[in-house]
Amino acid sequence: MTSLAGVSRVALPADRIGGRQLAGLLLALASGACGLAWQFIWTQQLSNSLGHEIVAVLAVLGAFFGGLAIGAWALRRVIERSARPALWYGGLELLIAGWGLGLSLLLPVLTPGLGQLIGAEPSAWRHWGLAFFLPLLLLLPVTAAMGATLPALERCWRGAGSSLLSALYSANTLGAVLGTLGVVFVAIPQLGLQATALACAALNLLCGLSALALNRGQRMAVAPAAAAAPASAGGVAAAEISRRHLLLLLAGSGLLGIGYEVLAVRVLSQVTENTVYSYALLLAVYLLGTAAGAAWHQQARGRLDAGQAGLARLLGWLVLATLAGGLSLWAADRIVLLPARWFGPGAAAALAGEALAAAFSMGPPTWVMGIVFAQLCHLARANQMTLGGALAVNTAAAALAPWLIGVGLIPLLGARGALLLIAAGYLALMPGLWRRGSGFWLPLVLLVLLAALTPPLRFVDLPPGGRVLSYRDGVMAAVSVVEDGRGVARLHINNRVQEGSSASGAIERRLALLPLQLHPKPQRALFLGLGTGFTVQVAARDPGLQVDGVELLPEVIEAAPLFARAQNGQSSGSSALERVHAVAADARRYVLAAPQRYDVVIADLFHPARSGAGALYTREHFAAVRDRLAPGGLFCQWLALHQMDVETLRSIVAAYLAVFPDGKAVLASNSLDTPVLGLVASPGRPRFELDALRARLAPPQPELRQLLSSAGLEDEFGLLGSALAGSQSLQRFAQGAAVNSDDRPFVTHRAPWATYAPASTPRQRLHELISSWSVEPGEWLQPADPVFEQRLQRYWDVRRRYLELGLATAPDPDPVVMLDRLQQPLLGLLRDSPEFRPATDPLRALAAAIRPRDPGRADELLRQLERLQPQRPDAAIRR
Template sequence: MNRLALLLMAASGFAGLGYQIVWTQQFGLVLGHESAAVLAVVAAFFGGLSLGSLLLGRRIEASSQPLRWYAGCEVLIGLWSGVLMLSMPAASNAALALIGPHATPAWHWSVAFGASFLLLLPATAAMGATLPAMARLGTAGVAPLYAANTLGAVAGVLSTAFWLIPDWGLTRSAGLCVALNLGCALLAGLALQAAPVATLGRKTSKRPLWMLAATGLLGIAYEVLAVRVLSQVAEDTVYTFALLLAVYLTGSALGAAAFARWPRLRSTPALLQGLAFSVLLGMAALWGAEAIKQTLLDFLPATLASALAVEALLALAAFALPTLLMGALFCQLSADATEAGIPFSRALGVNTLGAMAAAPVFGVVLASALGPKLALLLVAAGYLLLAPAWRRPAWWLPAGATAALALFAPPLAFVDLPEGGRLLSYRDGTMAAVSVVEDAQGVARLHINNRQQEGSSDTVLVDGRQALLPLLLHGEAKRALFLGVGSGITSGVAARLPGVQVDAVELLPEVIEASALFRTALGAGPTPQMHTADARRYVRTATQGYDVVVSDNFHPARSGSGALYTVEHFQAVRGRLAPQGVFCQWLPLHQLDLDTLRSITAAFLQAFPDGAALLASNSLDTPTVGLIGRAGGTHFTPGKTRPEMAAHFGLADDFAILGSFIADSTALRRLAGDTPPNTDDRPWVAYRAPRITYAPDSAPRDRLLALLGEVRVDTATLLSTPDLAPRLNAYADARRSYLDLGRRTAPSADPAVMLARVGTPLLAVLRQSPDFQPAAEPLRRLALALERRDPVAAQDLLGALALIRPDLATR
């Protein structure tokens, strides 16, 4: 019977944390960022567990049929989770509408926590009653049941994140968890029997309840804050969170198991002091996390398994000892509560009530107000203040260390400064840390969580082209929407076009603030109207139609970004377009593999079946591909007028604009093939894209040339007037030859050497297409550089250019 009870609790734990991973993904679609969804779902989970344990637990413990209660709770969990499987899309749309396009932070977080709590409450409340019900059955002690339940949760986290969701999707993964709950109810009813009702001791103290509430708060606060810090060191993917959560739960389970076996752990003051000290040790591991990671990566082979192992080891360094002691402390305080005449259900309910408060108090308020360092030191100080041994010398060691760290230790912030560089800006926000770093050459770069570059003052040309190409292809845009701000250069260039009103949407207010540092790269001029909002929510809830919508090249592996590449999002964008409106989704080919590109393309084609693809520039190291579609049909006309500023971005003629196309709809369908489209329910990109982030298997230039080898463009199908089609097709062939030459050519600072390497091949490219200006410009620059050293060679080069097109030879 004991083994069966432990098995049931393990299966129930598997289902519970499986649901948490699924629900976190689903709420991330509403809240725009996985970290926001994590905080909301964690708070909702613990709030429901607390209510279930407090409201139902005492009745279960006094009941002569606790078995029925246990089975009924498992059935309720399964049934309500089944209801959520079917109703989550509608519930998500309702939450989006409730938040609205212009929500204040207070309203946004209120709806996030409130809606999550109410939607999950029936299931989470029933979850909160299962452990008291199983404990009341008397088949095993509380500590073994808690350990089995938590170890099952570990299996649920890892299986759901690494297998179920990637292969099955969210709905089917939740369906498996539903089946587990219903199976637990059936098996318990067939095989278990209740033990006699235990008699509780007389109440002598309420101190254990206060201790349970406070330690629940501090334990989850440590988890939330440590995960926040590690997201600046790890890759911040869906796998990162799963590994961190799995290690945290494993430590708690092992602590509970150790408590059941080792009497030495049964000392509340010692456990509290040990926790304070272990938090400080965990912080030391966090400060050294970057160095630990780099050392391990230098030692291990560059594979996906190695990269994930490194993230797991970082989690162990931060979580192993604190969580081991947390698991033991919970069991000890539960035993103290029993001795004081307090039922286990009440002890569990109060502990999870404290845990519920950790996400909003520490995750939302204190992390951004104080910074992670001081917030974590508050956790250590909290454990010390709960320890009734402050007069002992051993108490003062962690207390003194806490005070010293508060005064003298650097912040728990990670910013990679290049040699000779400086930090221009750093902000710890609720969802991420945002920094701007300037190198020795004066180039400023914006980073999110020290990992993700969101723009640079050195990329004005390419960033500006990402704004101008969609606007020029539309030809008559009056209002444009930009999803994602980054450095603000792309939307800033658009705002300088005469007659175009520009709205820009950015989830992180810290990014909007940091983008002000990049305005000098554009000079004086109009600026976009900035909106702090999630892109998905804004598109669905705003009422304004747009002539052009441009979506930034979001890193597909980062938290929440994959949701901006789904069928549902692309369809919502199409609904936001005015008649003949143009949508362009930029994709960073240097950050995704071709299989991920195929899935995004398949999703895009479901919303824009006649879509096309273009290149933002001819960069080999950071190639950026655009998927472009038009409401009413993808047909484009050469512009009647072109703003003067377009020439500054290499878009001075029709060939530079229309020649940017690399694939028509037929080629895109062939590229996508039978790859599954990325959807809200099958978030293929979020789980596939991290593989190239952890262990790149090819260079960006190789992926670009491989892509160009798979696609073709029949420009006649894209143009309203096909007169230019033959010349544009030649332009596309010349670009392919030009990029292949760039991939094979080693650069040199000596112009004579470069002329020997690229002179003849570039002239051949120009003969393919005299309109291909990118091949002419480097030859003209080489002629200018050689004019003093070797005027004969310079003149011969200009003469060769003149034979192809006379105007190219002008200095």
């Protein structure tokens, strides 16, 4: 029954509350908590099938708001005229409990069908239409019931000498706050979606039965709305505000109020961690602000001017508060860091910083929003409008805000322009604009000054000597390309640097080539996530391979040519990228709906803490990928160990193995600070055939052979040497871990804590893995030459010792000191496994560094390397 528009505007009564009234407030509290909990549950379930594109996100939100408005409007008169409103309220709560629980059980079953119904690459009309009408139809009975519960509850407790309207708003909004925080921080992480839905249904059921028991046998006199709210209820002079103007004020306040929330969340997402907890905190601050403002209104309404002039002054305050909150957004990047500076780093300080930034930006305007809506609520009653009618108008307009502000104004005008237009919208709502004493002129002057003096409202961290190559305020995120002083370009999404750059090299090539070389003859490959486009265009250089790429943000696809030109020059970079069929779509929905099958599917490094990314690591998504593989196909899921803790990794591995029990792990690079792991599996082909791998590593095209060499994949040791764990080792590692799933989104709720306050370093996590994981040739290869298997086993053992050496060696700026520490250990590794070429990289680099000081030692070191690796040319090894 709670929306972000009308239902959240509240006030506390000045009248003394008795036991029966307190029971009504508790019902409103519980009902409000359930309303937000249901919204979180359904939104998460629907996004798994409809996608995380802005189309689907806004469609689900619009369907939810639309249902609330329909219910409040359709039942406004029948509830107002009912002599037994408790029966209505009880019945509505029972409907919410039954339909809500049934829908939460049904949606996971419908997920594949809904995704396929929309299609992999639908037209805009098909996508918009189905993404809106499918949720609207599925949710309509329950959201309509939610929209009518508050008017029914207010009607039940009306009378007894005082109205509980403001108090019920207050309790309902407090419940919404508790529901928001409780479901995100406690219920879903501990219980999962289905168990949380069951708890919500039980609470709705309890609310309905309690209302029926409390009002058993009670009949209320049937009276028109005006009788309950005389023409000057609470001192409000209704005659001064026409019904048409009142409807405009109700609609305008809903539209602009939610519009400001959309704007603030979009801007703050550039300075917060943008986790599920970030969104919960922002929403809680918004609800608390409106509640506090309306509570103040209840206490002070007797002192407020109730006519047009008083309402105009309130709207003037709202313009000033909006400008004040908006001004704080320019300092949000500094505000969010204050708690960490005061109390030290940690999860609590990080969350406090996000809440503080939200309080500065949303506190002042939402406080006045609550005051204004409380005034409008009394005006509506005085103008013989039902509470349901007022809520319907306000909520219906609020449903348009994400479309008009988020989709329309922010991409068109930028965040600064949208902020100014919202403030101007509030100013335009003022009755008697030009009248003296209306409070119009001061807000207008400040609005003009803000427009003239403020810079664009955006955050882009520039390195020394850096510049912005491109910037776009997209519908879902701000996307920029930033070049540093060395000419290296990097992709920023919401001011966060993404993996890869225009200087991307061997590691990024391996992310594409390593899984592709494990397949005997791939003809079609799918990349989930494009980023800078470097990895996908490496794959596209194979003329026999058709490459499809899926990227959620269209602005990222549009930025890819900048990196292609920087990496490969105007002609070659563009031609490789042009061979990629890039699709702007949600990866989960695309995998569900794509009609074609793929020989290789490669999933990018999705940061697990970011909102929505956890759904790409679930058992259900991995199963959908398996179904999209052609016979003998291979799936590789890349994982950035520096972005997750070990428990998050265990949950992802458990989900992967639940679908691919023969899954194995590879190490993309030997980096100690940014280690990248890969989970690989080929259903029906648990082990690889050595001759087929050798054939893949010797393509007839010279360009492809050179490309493989630049990625350190010259031979079978470069390829199979990346193996880090077999399926048995992974099974032991994941034993007892929570399987990340759609119902138990463990990663979504666990990964942010490792981002806010990591308990270990990437080096420590890597050491834990290499100490506990093991790999055997028999798990990777079909029976092969025993001599080769022994050499491969030695390679893996040496790789483990190489990593342990790096972890144990303290760095020193003096290359002579580093050579003294590393020369003999690394030469010893090469004696044990001459094929282990990574050990030569630091030795060659150190030889070059000491040559000006000790050329004899440098030459002797190079001769030793040549004796140990006679087949290796004396050139820099690109690995």
